[in-house]
Amino acid sequence: MSDIFTSGFLGMLDALARVFIIIIVAGLLVRKKIISQKQIEALSKVTVIVLLPSLVFANTIKHFNPDSLPYWWLLPLIGILMSTVGFLFASGVFAPDFRKQKNMIALSSMQNAGYLVLPIGQVVYPDKFEEFALITFLFILGYNPLLWTLGKYLVTSKDEKVKFHYKDLITPPAVANVLSLIIVLIGIQKIFPVIIIDSVSLIGDAAVPVATFVLGATLGTVSLRKFPNIWNTIRVIFVKYLLLPIATLGVLIWFNVAETNPLLADFFMIQAAAAPATGLILQVRTYGGDVNKVAGMMLITYIACLIALPFWIAVWHMMV
Numbered sequence: 001m002s003d004i005f006t007s008g009f010l011g012m013l014d015a016l017a018r019v020f021i022i023i024i025v026a027g028l029l030v031r032k033k034i035i036s037q038k039q040i041e042a043l044s045k046v047t048v049i050v051l052l053p054s055l056v057f058a059n060t061i062k063h064f065n066p067d068s069l070p071y072w073w074l075l076p077l078i079g080i081l082m083s084t085v086g087f088l089f090a091s092g093v094f095a096p097d098f099r100k101q102k103n104m105i106a107l108s109s110m111q112n113a114g115y116l117v118l119p120i121g122q123v124v125y126p127d128k129f130e131e132f133a134l135i136t137f138l139f140i141l142g143y144n145p146l147l148w149t150l151g152k153y154l155v156t157s158k159d160e161k162v163k164f165h166y167k168d169l170i171t172p173p174a175v176a177n178v179l180s181l182i183i184v185l186i187g188i189q190k191i192f193p194v195i196i197i198d199s200v201s202l203i204g205d206a207a208v209p210v211a212t213f214v215l216g217a218t219l220g221t222v223s224l225r226k227f228p229n230i231w232n233t234i235r236v237i238f239v240k241y242l243l244l245p246i247a248t249l250g251v252l253i254w255f256n257v258a259e260t261n262p263l264l265a266d267f268f269m270i271q272a273a274a275a276p277a278t279g280l281i282l283q284v285r286t287y288g289g290d291v292n293k294v295a296g297m298m299l300i301t302y303i304a305c306l307i308a309l310p311f312w313i314a315v316w317h318m319m320v
Contacts (some may be wrong), residue, residue, distance in 0.1 A: 008314035015123035016306055019116060019212065023302070026213045027220025040217045044285040047211050052279075053176035055204030056144065059137060060180035061189045061197055075135065076142025082248070082271060083109050083146050089243045093235045103290060104232050106154035107297050108239040111274040113143050115208050115215075116305075120270060128263055135267050141181060147279050148174035155280045156289040171287075173279070215278045218285065219299045228296040236297060241273060241308040248272035249316060258320040265320070266313070273312040275305035 086109030121132035
């Protein structure tokens with residue numbers, strides 16, 4: 001049992017370390033003032049307005065085939081369900097000061113479903129990465145619109161007087177996600193020339209490394225002397241790294257997912273214990289919000305993820 005736990009823990013830690021190298025380098029470049037805040041803000045806007053929509057649109061058009069996966073719709077629904085459950089958990093935990101802590105609720109419930117999970121899949125499941133990537137892609141089909149609508153509204157709320165407006169839900173990544181899905185479902189994706197889709201894909205390929213770099217650069221601006229409120233930190237970590245993984249583990253055991261599809265079961269555990277979404281920090285930098293508060297909590301949760309994610313994967317492997 002201990003060998004299984006150690007193997008699972010170290011394998012996941014190795015995968016996470018590769019992503020964190022990018023984050024650390026970006027943070028150091030900002031701290032040494034080699035890269036300025038204005039440059040990071042510009043890079044954030046380019047990522048949100050150009051790179052992310054290109055990635056979503058090209059991947060949907062090129063890789064999504066509903067005929068080959070008749071039950072494809074379950075994964076997007078689970079993507080929505082997982083974040084919804086996280087939102088409900090976080091809303092309960094933050095109930096006493098819900099209006100003032102909307103951004104903390106977003107950090108507790110919206111995980112890094114792609115930028116962190118895909119590199120992990122490449123390292124941990126090299127022989128099954130195409131299947132892993134497809135699962136991730138379908139999961140994000142449902143999760144991404146929620147991240148860029150509800151997530152954006154929550155994380156960019158500055159105080160209790162912030163009012164909701166439907167226009168806040170309209171962002172380039174959300175539009176690209178919905179539009180590309182409609183195009184595939186009605187079967188007109190073939191009208192787009194291959195050279196056009198490949199060009200869009202080429203731009204979108206930059207989204208993951210650039211978004212990870214922006215995350216690291218933003219975390220690099222966080223003052224090590226000014227950490228977030230300790231009570232908020234405890235509550236975010238409690239929801240993200242305890243309640244959600246335990247709930248997911250229970251569901252996987254109840255439905256016996258490990259026997260029917262072990263890769264899918266691992267995927268859900270990774271999603272449940274993943275750090276907060278990179279998109280949240282991009283949203284704050286692009287659309288406004290409490291950057292220092294969000295970035296400070298992101299820094300703490302990403303450090304905690306180095307232990308929490310390998311721990312839960314190791315526990316899961318030991319149990320099955």
